[in-house]
Amino acid sequence: MTKKLRIAVKHLQIGMSVLELDRPWIETPFLLQGFTIGSRGDIKALQDHCEFVLIDPASVVFKGRKNKPQKSYKPGYFNDLYNKPAKIASTPVEKEITAASTINVKASKLVKSCMDEIILGNAIDEEVLKENITNTVESIVRNPDAMMWLTRLKDKDNHATQHSVNCSILSATFGQFIGLPKQELEKLVLSALMHDIGKLQIPTEILNKPSNLTELEMKQVRLHPKSSQNLLMSAGKYFLPAIDVAYTHHERMDGSGYPRGLKATQISPFSRMTAIVDTYEAMTTEQVYRPELSPFESLKYLNANKGTLFDGPLVKSFVKLIGVFPIGSIVELTTGQIGIIITSNREDNLRPKILIMLDQNKLATERSILNLAKNSVDGLGRPIKIIRTLRKGDYGIDQHQLVTEGVEFTVLN
Structure with a gap:
């Protein structure tokens, strides 16, 4: 059983591991129980809401004693982005919602036709798709909440299309939240839109099966990342940024994912982000084999598996992005x-x-x-x-x- 040390909030320091509060977590800005103080902002938030907290004694640095240094995590491309503050929305959600809705409807139609054309081996109108992606990113930069509201739309009749569009919105909002530049956001949106295209080659009776899949059926499902890669490689240069994400978004940090069992640094940053977004969107959507889960339940799963299945710092940022009361609650x-x-x-x-x-x-x-x-x-x-x-x-x-x-x-x- 973990030992706990009671400490007044005025004595808190960065690096301390908070285990319990002096009040219910729901009455504070902290969504999930248990976290490590990472900034002065965390300390101020605790001081604003609590009088004391319970911490892990092992996380306290005493004068004259050097604690064993913790292993530093180097996320590579995102190394200078984790601590960037999110930009304040320039347009009120009341004004952005109509434009966001128009862009979203067009995106759904474009993605469906684009996927169909790629499957058939036909040429894609890249300029039209590129324009819609740019519009999506610009809307999210103006006010991400408008697009996030639209992810509450769950279309059972067009599940694959809706999932891809919702993932693209979540990914772009996520990327904007951690400070990615516009050019990278557009690549991320394209990657999220196309990440599951290989599923269109899986028999519908397998995708819509309400009971557990057989070993053979599961094997077929796990072929979709490779199918997605092959389809996008033949679709033209514009889709090159999406190929890695399509092939890698089911890989996990501890090597337990598929299709190649890649680990940590072998997994690209965009694939790590898409893995988180893809999981969250799927969990909060009703499936043929289970009802939809609440955002809280879904975030709790991601948080419980950060550092093992999912990139730890990215999960922490995503949880902060979605918040205690997600849009649409x-x-x-x-x-x-x-x-x-x-x-x-x-x-x-x-x-x-x-x-x-x-x-x-x-x-x-x-x-x-x-x-x-x-x-x-x-x-x-x-x-x-x-x-x-x-x-x-x-x-x-x-x-x-x-x-x-x-x-x-x-x-x-």
Whole structure:
């Protein structure tokens, strides 16, 4: 059993491993239990929300004693990016959502036709695809929350296309969050769009099988990275940046992945990012063999496997990006009102922007936007807070339907 040391927050230092807080984790900006203090910002956040915490005594550096140095992680290409602050959105989500929706719809149609043409060996209109990718990146740079809202759309009839488009949005937002330049973001979007194209060569009855796959069927599924590589290699020079990701996104840091069993430094940075995004998007989407999992459950899985299956620093950044209350989450407030998160607040993720759907009596009301970051208070002057998250369908609210029908667009414009 891990020993725990109680310490006042004023004595915290970078490098200390926090095991428990003096209050529930949900009341703080820290999404997952247990983390290592990595910056003065972490210390300030703890001091703002707690009086004391419980830490791992082994993480304390005492004067006159040198702790065994921890192995430093060198992520190569991202070495100078992990500590870059995310850029502040230049356009409010209310103004960006319509443009983002138009780009997203066009992307879905383009990806489907592009994949079909590649499978048939036909030429691709690269300029049209390139233009859409550029538009996607520019929208995310203006305000990533608008595109992130659209990833709540889950189209069962076009699962492969929707998964690819959602992965491209998540990847670009992820890349923008850690500071990748625009040119690299465009390569990352292309890679995410095409990463699963080889699955189109797998029999539909296998992909849609509700029960466990046989050993032979699983072997067929695990051939799709190589199939994706072969298809993209024959599709033209424009798709060259996507080839490695398509072939490598199922590799894992500890060598347990497929098809080649690559380890750590053998896996490219974009493949590491796509592995995280691909897993998260798949887990939060309903599959024929299981219901969709919540963002929290999915992030918890990634966090539990950071450093083994997934790149540790990248998982930490991705968890911070998605936040305590992911965009599209249905929440209940201390006022009794029910709403949907439409904009995250990465400075204080306990105070996002919310689209109010139901009043305190859980009845439909005129939709309005409540920004908790502006120190919103109730009728008695008490700060309004989120008290819990709800599941899709609670109180008749379905985020997927809202995105499909465009209800939120008329409200936000």
